[in-house]
Amino acid sequence: MNDNGVVLFHTTSSAMRAEKTLLRHGLTIKMIPVPRQFSSDCGIALRFDWSRKDAVHEFLTAARVEIAGLHPLD
Amino acid sequence: MIYLDHAATSWPKPPAVIRAMADFCERAGGNPGRSGHRLSLAAARIVYDARESLAELFGVSDPLRIIFTANATHAINLALRGLLHAGDRVVTTGMEHNAVMRPLRALQDRGVQLSIIPCASDGSLDLAQAAGAIAPGTRLVVINHASNVAGTILPADQIARLAHQAGALLLLDAAQTAGVVPIDVAAMGIDLLAFTGHKGLQGPPGTGGLIIHSTVDTRLIEPLVRGGTGSHSEFQTQPESCPDKFESGTPNGVGIAGLGAGARWVLDRGVQTIREHEIALTRALMEGLSAIPHVTVYGAADATQRTATVSFTVRNRTVSEIGLRLDDKYDVLCRVGLHCAPAAHRTLGTFPEGTVRFAAGAQTTWDNIQAAVAAVRELAHS
Numbered sequence: 054m055n056d057n058g059v060v061l062f063h064t065t066s067s068a069m070r071a072e073k074t075l076l077r078h079g080l081t082i083k084m085i086p087v088p089r090q091f092s093s094d095c096g097i098a099l100r101f102d103w104s105r106k107d108a109v110h111e112f113l114t115a116a117r118v119e120i121a122g123l124h125p126l127d
Numbered sequence: 128m129i130y131l132d133h134a135a136t137s138w139p140k141p142p143a144v145i146r147a148m149a150d151f152c153e154r155a156g157g158n159p160g161r162s163g164h165r166l167s168l169a170a171a172r173i174v175y176d177a178r179e180s181l182a183e184l185f186g187v188s189d190p191l192r193i194i195f196t197a198n199a200t201h202a203i204n205l206a207l208r209g210l211l212h213a214g215d216r217v218v219t220t221g222m223e224h225n226a227v228m229r230p231l232r233a234l235q236d237r238g239v240q241l242s243i244i245p246c247a248s249d250g251s252l253d254l255a256q257a258a259g260a261i262a263p264g265t266r267l268v269v270i271n272h273a274s275n276v277a278g279t280i281l282p283a284d285q286i287a288r289l290a291h292q293a294g295a296l297l298l299l300d301a302a303q304t305a306g307v308v309p310i311d312v313a314a315m316g317i318d319l320l321a322f323t324g325h326k327g328l329q330g331p332p333g334t335g336g337l338i339i340h341s342t343v344d345t346r347l348i349e350p351l352v353r354g355g356t357g358s359h360s361e362f363q364t365q366p367e368s369c370p371d372k373f374e375s376g377t378p379n380g381v382g383i384a385g386l387g388a389g390a391r392w393v394l395d396r397g398v399q400t401i402r403e404h405e406i407a408l409t410r411a412l413m414e415g416l417s418a419i420p421h422v423t424v425y426g427a428a429d430a431t432q433r434t435a436t437v438s439f440t441v442r443n444r445t446v447s448e449i450g451l452r453l454d455d456k457y458d459v460l461c462r463v464g465l466h467c468a469p470a471a472h473r474t475l476g477t478f479p480e481g482t483v484r485f486a487a488g489a490q491t492t493w494d495n496i497q498a499a500v501a502a503v504r505e506l507a508h509s
Binding site: 062063067069072073085086092095096097119 | 159160161162171172175178189190191356357358359360361366368369370371
């Protein structure tokens, strides 16, 4: 079974930028409201397959997308 | 009908712009960045895509440094009032629009030192004179990229160099050039670029923006407006992140959808292609008007040094009379008077009477120009 993770952002614009970047790389992701257990700057988070954590981090860094955090979802 | 008022607003808008706005209402009507549901996300994607298109158009590497505003005036006010404090020195030119002059005069009343570089009677700027005025310690230089009255283009890249040598930033008012004259923020050394969405960019009124290049520390700019941003909601203080710091309140999503489609339309056509088309039209317009006895044409004589905005007067005729007859009898729509730019008209020697202004656009045709010139010829002789 897949465990999910979330990327948190400072702004919606960053979230949109991240979504575009990761979709371009063919990752399966979904934009969701920030889960309550996280405190986030932005109301939208990006949910992804936690096993792809390194790829997500690498693609976002390469595209210079600013993120506020990257966490596993329980 | 011959529409020659593109310097005021472009018309008609490309069908893709109108479609994008209707689509936004029909399919993406959520509030961008406020909720997490699909309609909100759809709206946020459209707003973000518009940022990307504009970043591509203006050579900006970070789309988040494009701040959406209601118009160029709002963007200029954000830059001037956000950056300048009592004791700061700001330099501008004698060809500015009131969008620059009025906030500067108000800042002057609050202790900002204002210095104005005089321009020649064709609206051009002497670089040696500019170098003298932009003294070390100047905080900001603000110039129009092209005059909304005479069309004369100022050498923004060279002014940027002078500004940087003096330790100042350059704010470029691109209201008349965005979308019709190539602009590369990084290559030209522009620190702050104010643009409007509804002229050369083919978008709807109520759109525009301020580009804050990476050369500027955004912490030094105070927002004009504070409020909800959909981010940092647990705090009652304004966030520092761009673009949110400067974009409080629900954005004009419908307008931005149209602006994004307009920018895409310009990118597809190519700014250089539009520029060449406008230079050819301008040349024909200036030659045609100049050949009419009693007609005086203002601004740079070389069509490559100006936009497609051409101001003229007819001896012994008021500009209001010419404007009315062009509309009523010849179906030619233009703008007459002072064009919100008394400083520019003083420089051109046309204050307070003003001028008749023909402003062609990307969709103006050769036949439009010939018909408009013929109408002025007939009017001048009657």
